Amino acid sequence: MVDWHEIGALDDIPRLGSRVVQTPHGDVAIFRAADDQVFALRDRCPHKGGPLSQGIVHGYRVTCPLHNWVLELASGEAVAPDEGCATHYPVRQENGRIWLGLNNVVSLPTAARETA
Amino acid sequence: MKEKLVLIGNGMAGMRTLEELLTIAPDKYDITVFGAEPYGNYNRILLSPVLAGEKTVDQIMINDLDWYAERDITLHAGKEVVTINRARRQAITADGTTVSYDRLLLATGSQPFMIPIPGNDLSGVITFRDIQDVHAMLEAARAGKKHAVVIGGGLLGLEAANGLMKQGMEVTVVHLLDVLMERQLDIEAAAMLRASLEERGLRFLMGAQTVAILGEERVRGVRFKDGLEIPADLVVMAVGIRPNIDLAKRSGIHCERGIVVNDTMQTYDPRVYAVGECVQHRGQTYGLVAPLWEQARVCANHLASYGISRYRGSVTSTKLKVTGIDLFSAGNFSGGPDCDEIVLRDQARGVYKKLVVRDNRVQGAVLYGDTIDGNWYFQLLRENTDVSGFRDSILFGQAHLGDAGHGGNNVLAMADEAEICGCNGVCKGAIVKAITTQKLFTLEEVRAHTKASASCGSCTGLVEQLLTAMLGDYSKTSKEKPLCPCTEYSHDHVRKTIREQHLTSLRAVFDFLEWKTPDGCHSCRPAINFYLIATWPSEARDDSQSRFINERVHANIQKDGTYSVVPRMWGGLTNPKELRAIADVADKFQIPTVKVTGGQRIDLLGVKKEDLPKVWADLNAAGMVSGHAYGKSLRTVKTCVGSDWCRFGTQDSTGLGVKLEKMTWGSWTPHKFKMAVSGCPRNCAEATIKDFGVVCVDSGYELHVGGNGGIKLRGTELLCKVATEEEAMEYAGAFMQLYREEGRYLERTAPWLERVGLAYVKRHIVEDGEGRRSLHQRFLASQQYAQVDPWAERVSGRVDAHEFQPLRQVG
Ligand code: SRM
Ligand SMILES: Cc1cc2nc3c(=O)[nH]c(=O)nc-3n(C[C@H](O)[C@H](O)[C@H](O)COP(=O)(O)OP(=O)(O)OC[C@H]3O[C@@H](n4cnc5c(N)ncnc54)[C@H](O)[C@@H]3O)c2cc1C
Ligand code: SF4
Numbered sequence: 001m002v003d004w005h006e007i008g009a010l011d012d013i014p015r016l017g018s019r020v021v022q023t024p025h026g027d028v029a030i031f032r033a034a035d036d037q038v039f040a041l042r043d044r045c046p047h048k049g050g051p052l053s054q055g056i057v058h059g060y061r062v063t064c065p066l067h068n069w070v071l072e073l074a075s076g077e078a079v080a081p082d083e084g085c086a087t088h089y090p091v092r093q094e095n096g097r098i099w100l101g102l103n104n105v106v107s108l109p110t111a112a113r114e115t116a
Numbered sequence: 117m118k119e120k121l122v123l124i125g126n127g128m129a130g131m132r133t134l135e136e137l138l139t140i141a142p143d144k145y146d147i148t149v150f151g152a153e154p155y156g157n158y159n160r161i162l163l164s165p166v167l168a169g170e171k172t173v174d175q176i177m178i179n180d181l182d183w184y185a186e187r188d189i190t191l192h193a194g195k196e197v198v199t200i201n202r203a204r205r206q207a208i209t210a211d212g213t214t215v216s217y218d219r220l221l222l223a224t225g226s227q228p229f230m231i232p233i234p235g236n237d238l239s240g241v242i243t244f245r246d247i248q249d250v251h252a253m254l255e256a257a258r259a260g261k262k263h264a265v266v267i268g269g270g271l272l273g274l275e276a277a278n279g280l281m282k283q284g285m286e287v288t289v290v291h292l293l294d295v296l297m298e299r300q301l302d303i304e305a306a307a308m309l310r311a312s313l314e315e316r317g318l319r320f321l322m323g324a325q326t327v328a329i330l331g332e333e334r335v336r337g338v339r340f341k342d343g344l345e346i347p348a349d350l351v352v353m354a355v356g357i358r359p360n361i362d363l364a365k366r367s368g369i370h371c372e373r374g375i376v377v378n379d380t381m382q383t384y385d386p387r388v389y390a391v392g393e394c395v396q397h398r399g400q401t402y403g404l405v406a407p408l409w410e411q412a413r414v415c416a417n418h419l420a421s422y423g424i425s426r427y428r429g430s431v432t433s434t435k436l437k438v439t440g441i442d443l444f445s446a447g448n449f450s451g452g453p454d455c456d457e458i459v460l461r462d463q464a465r466g467v468y469k470k471l472v473v474r475d476n477r478v479q480g481a482v483l484y485g486d487t488i489d490g491n492w493y494f495q496l497l498r499e500n501t502d503v504s505g506f507r508d509s510i511l512f513g514q515a516h517l518g519d520a521g522h523g524g525n526n527v528l529a530m531a532d533e534a535e536i537c538g539c540n541g542v543c544k545g546a547i548v549k550a551i552t553t554q555k556l557f558t559l560e561e562v563r564a565h566t567k568a569s570a571s572c573g574s575c576t577g578l579v580e581q582l583l584t585a586m587l588g589d590y591s592k593t594s595k596e597k598p599l600c601p602c603t604e605y606s607h608d609h610v611r612k613t614i615r616e617q618h619l620t621s622l623r624a625v626f627d628f629l630e631w632k633t634p635d636g637c638h639s640c641r642p643a644i645n646f647y648l649i650a651t652w653p654s655e656a657r658d659d660s661q662s663r664f665i666n667e668r669v670h671a672n673i674q675k676d677g678t679y680s681v682v683p684r685m686w687g688g689l690t691n692p693k694e695l696r697a698i699a700d701v702a703d704k705f706q707i708p709t710v711k712v713t714g715g716q717r718i719d720l721l722g723v724k725k726e727d728l729p730k731v732w733a734d735l736n737a738a739g740m741v742s743g744h745a746y747g748k749s750l751r752t753v754k755t756c757v758g759s760d761w762c763r764f765g766t767q768d769s770t771g772l773g774v775k776l777e778k779m780t781w782g783s784w785t786p787h788k789f790k791m792a793v794s795g796c797p798r799n800c801a802e803a804t805i806k807d808f809g810v811v812c813v814d815s816g817y818e819l820h821v822g823g824n825g826g827i828k829l830r831g832t833e834l835l836c837k838v839a840t841e842e843e844a845m846e847y848a849g850a851f852m853q854l855y856r857e858e859g860r861y862l863e864r865t866a867p868w869l870e871r872v873g874l875a876y877v878k879r880h881i882v883e884d885g886e887g888r889r890s891l892h893q894r895f896l897a898s899q900q901y902a903q904v905d906p907w908a909e910r911v912s913g914r915v916d917a918h919e920f921q922p923l924r925q926v927g
């Protein structure tokens with residue numbers, strides 16, 4: 001089951017930038033590409049947990065600020081030669097507002113592992 | 117009674133043999149050494165960097181006089197052996213010094229060849245072989261001699277020419293053939309090399325045969341076969357070397373081209389051994405160090421009477437030691453009837469790679485522009501590896517990537533047995549082990565512990581990569597390579613275009629230079645953003661999305677995603693009020709760690725991002741501003757107490773440090789920029805490892821530039837001495853501005869200075885007063901836009917407020 005949450009306006013996020021949404025399952029980074037497409041990834045790099053929201057956004061990719069891994073915004077997959085994946089979430093835009101889809105069933109166990 | 121060993125030839129091969137011998141049989145011999153040169157043993161290879169002004173003679177000594185004394189070795193430096201009496205087993209010098217031996221080791225090296233033409237004995241005509249030659253060249257350059265002619269376009273000739281050019285001379289290289297370094301390079305690579313040397317300012321006369329050197333007492337010109345004459349104040353002959361066998365021949369030891377030895381390095385006289393460039397082994401002579409090292413090991417083994425090892429000859433590889441040029445060559449690169457050639461050529465990137473393969477085994481390699489896989493190919497060659505399994509991708513390198521952003525992976529992909537340092541035979545595994553078990557962090561330490569990169573230094577890049585890969589991400593400096601995979605253009609080209617086309621935004625740069633990606637990447641965006649604001653300070657708008665996170669939020673990101681905050685402490689000075697404010701802030705925001713930094717100020721570590729503006733507000737209230745500890749910008753100006761308090765202080769070093777910091781804070785630079793002012797030559801502020809250092813002396817201020825205490829330790833070079841504080845400030849501003857205008861992004865002043873040469877910087881800052889003043893003015897002008905405290909701006913809530921607040925909380 002996906003719950004949709006309205007999280008703000010497109011213009012709250014700088015172009016080629018990112019903002020964080022705090023959720024019970026951890027921070028989610030919302031990215032805005034140059035063409036105003038919006039993406040959402042868990043704000044933890046699959047490498048060593050770097051905050052992806054603090055990275056440099058280019059094309060549909062983000063570079064992690066800690067050790068320069070590059071991740072695909074759409075899938076969360078690391079660009080070769082690195083291997084790993086950050087959880088990605090669905091996003092919708094309606095009338096300049098952004099909606100984030102959070103899947104309770106799937107993300108709860110992940111969060112549980114996190115705090116354990 | 118100990119046996120007596122006499123070594124004739126105090127050079128690299130002979131002394132290496134002694135070193136090896138002393139480690140396995142320290143007490144076997146009474147040792148006497150004769151050397152025709154009046155020094156201890158030095159690293160001949162490094163004469164090129166000495167000539168280029170990158171090293172001093174002291175820095176290239178391998179065994180100084182104390183070394184001999186400590187080991188009870190008698191050294192006769194400056195004495196040439198003229199006779200060997202083999203019947204009586206004596207070595208005799210010109211002044212009659214006579215020493216008898218049980219075993220004799222000949223290591224007389226080689227002699228540079230002089231073309232037999234009229235005028236070759238004029239003053240000012242020299243070769244390039246020893247310290248004396250380098251002194252002669254430096255003297256000529258210092259005396260203001262203008263024209264240098266280097267005869268010979270081989271390895272030595274080009275290194276001599278490059279050095280003389282760095283010393284400010286106009287240099288013409290004369291080569292008999294049409295191809296430079298024809299013994300190491302094929303036509304293509306040689307042409308690329310020539311083009312890039314020409315771009316740096318060397319002139320070439322190819323296919324030119326020298327017939328006479330002109331002049332009465334001192335040389336004044338050179339004449340060629342076709343009648344052409346060119347002026348010359350200095351002529352360097354670098355046309356080849358010959359094994360130095362005169363003494364051996366005279367003494368009746370069998371010689372052909374060299375002194376003939378068997379696989380145990382023994383000559384035809386069983387009491388006499390020989391190593392180095394003077395020997396001929398299995399018909400082969402050598403002119404590089406690596407084979408001599410192997411010979412030394414074998415010879416020492418037999419001198420120690422272990423009698424087990426054999427020398428079977430060497431395959432050699434070559435690198436050119438011209439800073440900024442990457443060139444590698446090994447084995448048979450010209451191919452033959454049954455050979456295949458695999459070639460990659462990318463003119464725009466300045467890369468050329470050729471492998472010669474026979475029966476799927478590598479026979480030779482020539483690499484230009486990208487030599488990162490040279491050692492791998494060399495290993496395949498030596499091990500005669502069958503490459504059929506990966507032949508289709510072999511030119512893409514061992515890690516199948518030439519992506520600059522992941523350079524470290526290349527060295528990571530190398531096998532542990534792969535040799536990294538060819539001079540000293542150190543393999544990757546040994547370096548890795550040393551770094552981890554001995555906790556090494558710097559290149560110097562690796563050199564000290566493993567000897568890797570301690571000889572010619574050409575594997576420095578690989579060792580640095582290894583350090584980087586093991587110790588964390590370190591920004592590499594770039595050479596004439598594309599700025600990043602988004603473009604074909606180099607840093608220099610991009611920057612030139614920004615200036616000439618008056619481009620003031622990233623978009624304009626991407627459009628004009630037809631960037632391959634829609635909005636660049638994490639490598640090019642920060643670089644271009646810097647070039648834009650450094651070139652057009654009043655027009656270009658700083659693009660915060662093109663800044664690395666630290667510069668975007670004006671704090672250093674930590675491994676757990678929190679931040680550190682370092683307020684500025686001018687010249688390292690603080691006071692109770694500031695300290696109280698720092699203590700209060702640490703309490704109020706429960707900041708877990710408070711640490712004194714290596715830059716004379718205080719670091720508050722572990723601040724939550726959303727607390728940053730509040731922390732800054734409190735620090736601002738006590739009068740403190742950002743320390744830019746996160747920026748490619750001015751960092752700290754370290755000072756010592758100076759004449760205010762110190763009994764040795766000659767000037768007010770603290771005061772000058774504060775003034776310098778007030779003038780330069782906030783400025784953006786290609787990489788970080790650090791300064792220091794010491795009050796006397798005891799140099800407690802460590803000014804001589806800073807980007808710009810001032811050492812106060814009684815009569816004024818010594819200005820030092822280009823030091824670095826980081827990954828690659830480098831002492832500064834003396835720029836000049838000035839009399840007043842005002843001058844010191846002006847020179848500092850001018851130097852920073854020159855670096856801001858010409859340094860490549862992420863290139864610190866140390867590599868920048870090595871690339872352009874101190875003479876270049878002196879020309880602009882010291883010799884050209886007008887130019888210096890206008891550089892300084894440009895610096896001050898751009899500071900108008902830069903000296904705004906970024907913390908205060910953000911505390912006000914008007915700048916980048918979105919950075920410090922979550923977008924939304926859900927659930
Ligand atoms: C805080 C401090 C260590 C300390 O606790 O003392 C420090 C911390 C860092 N240094 Fe440093 N360096 C600190 C003094 C130094 C010094 C000593 C000095 O300045 O006298 C050096 C050697 C001197 C030099 O630079 O020539 C030094 C050489 C480096 C280098 C290697 C630079 C080089 O060109 O070789 C790096 C890596 C880089 O810049 O790419 C580096 C990088 C870093 C980074 C930024 C690593 C990173 O990218 O995250 C560290 C940030 C930690 C943080 O968040 O605060 N740090 N670093 C020091 C801050 C001084 C200050 O007050 O601003
Ligand atoms: C400028 C330059 C750059 C170089 N760059 C490189 C490089 O990058 N890589 C590389 O591998 N190689 C390089 N080489 C070559 C390398 O330096 C030599 O291969 C090496 O030094 C040879 O060592 P050796 O001991 O045989 O001879 P040498 O080092 O020349 O030592 C011989 C010594 O014997 C002394 N001698 C000779 N006859 C007598 C006598 N009768 N009595 C007493 N003493 C005597 C000589 O004065 C000399 O000091 C370079 C050489 C030069 C000149
Ligand atoms: S502070 Fe400097 S030396 Fe220490 S771990 Fe970080 S980068 Fe390395």
Ligand code: FES
Nearest residue numbers: 045048050064067
């Ligand atoms: S944590 Fe993201 S690259 Fe290391």
